[in-house]
Amino acid sequence: MTTALVTGATAGIGKEFAIQLAARGHDLVLVARDVERLEELAAELRGQRGVQVEILPADLSDAAATRRVADRLADENAPVEILVNNAGFGMKKSFLVNDLEAEEGMLDVLVRAVLVLSHAAGRAMKARGHGQIINVSSVAGWLASGTYSAAKSWVTVFSEGLAGELAGSGVTVTALCPGFVRTEFHARAKIRDDAFPDAMWLDAPTLVRDCLADVEAGKVISVPSVTYKALSTLLKVVPRRFVRSGGVVTRHRPPAR
Numbered sequence: 001m002t003t004a005l006v007t008g009a010t011a012g013i014g015k016e017f018a019i020q021l022a023a024r025g026h027d028l029v030l031v032a033r034d035v036e037r038l039e040e041l042a043a044e045l046r047g048q049r050g051v052q053v054e055i056l057p058a059d060l061s062d063a064a065a066t067r068r069v070a071d072r073l074a075d076e077n078a079p080v081e082i083l084v085n086n087a088g089f090g091m092k093k094s095f096l097v098n099d100l101e102a103e104e105g106m107l108d109v110l111v112r113a114v115l116v117l118s119h120a121a122g123r124a125m126k127a128r129g130h131g132q133i134i135n136v137s138s139v140a141g142w143l144a145s146g147t148y149s150a151a152k153s154w155v156t157v158f159s160e161g162l163a164g165e166l167a168g169s170g171v172t173v174t175a176l177c178p179g180f181v182r183t184e185f186h187a188r189a190k191i192r193d194d195a196f197p198d199a200m201w202l203d204a205p206t207l208v209r210d211c212l213a214d215v216e217a218g219k220v221i222s223v224p225s226v227t228y229k230a231l232s233t234l235l236k237v238v239p240r241r242f243v244r245s246g247g248v249v250t251r252h253r254p255p256a257r
């Protein structure tokens with residue numbers, strides 16, 4: 001059976017990818033920082049699904065650790081057919097309030113790791129003539145709200161570009177662009193999650209099931225649910241001044257004296 005590597009597999013969307021890919025019979029390589037949770041999930045999936053599961057603990061904000069994951073993707077003796085670049089987090093505070101170190105760490109996980117791992121996997125998959133890369137982005141990528149949305153914008157556009165580069169090679173690339181999903185994401189970022197109506201929330205099992213169907217259908221962008229399909233269509237056509245988080249900024253005026 002083929003092997004899938006999932007980053008951020010210890011919680012939320014990544015854990016759900018691991019569960020559903022194991023249920024489809026794929027062997028797994030699970031990547032995240034929390035070794036105990038990685039071992040727990042690996043044991044559960046081996047027992048329940050009878051698949052082989054490796055754990056590869058790595059902090060993807062660290063260049064050397066990310067390199068080790070890239071080396072695993074490039075290993076021709078144990079080919080990885082599906083890469084899910086999912087690990088990520090948000091930050092409550094805004095760009096200028098955050099320490100530069102924290103901002104750089106977020107960029108390393110959300111952008112640099114996706115770039116490095118897609119490069120390793122894309123080359124290996126292209127040489128074999130088959131494979132699937134799934135990059136977990138966000139509808140936030142169509143907004144202009146802090147570095148998180150800028151990073152997710154990069155992930156979506158990068159995925160589209162790589163899909164074009166790999167067209168006809170047998171390798172597909174899909175950017176998954178969810179809205180709000182019930183995971184550990186908001187609690188970890190200390191962001192209140194009770195301000196949005198229930199209708200805006202997605203559950204991870206349905207999100208991942210629909211994404212895997214979109215991947216099989218060869219879609220480059222996967223947007224879940226009618227609500228977020230409508231919202232993303234709107235965000236792509238409204239004038240950019242309406243998607244700026246600081247208000248409807250059209251041009252800067254000198255401050256009043």
Ligand SMILES: NC(=O)c1ccc[n+]([C@@H]2O[C@H](COP(=O)([O-])OP(=O)(O)OC[C@H]3O[C@@H](n4cnc5c(N)ncnc54)[C@H](OP(=O)(O)O)[C@@H]3O)[C@@H](O)[C@H]2O)c1
Pocket residue numbers: 007008009010011012013014031032033034035037058059060061086087088089090109136137138139177178179180181182183184185186188
């Ligand atoms: N939840 C949402 O509303 C939402 C919406 C749109 C997009 N997304 C995106 O979906 C992806 C998954 O988020 P989630 O909602 O499932 O969040 P989550 O429940 O908090 O899970 C995040 C996962 O990423 C891992 N991770 C975080 N920092 C890492 C690092 N430095 N190195 C390696 N792994 C790291 C965590 O594992 P460890 O702590 O064990 O390392 C965990 O497994 C992210 O890319 C996020 O931006 C989420």
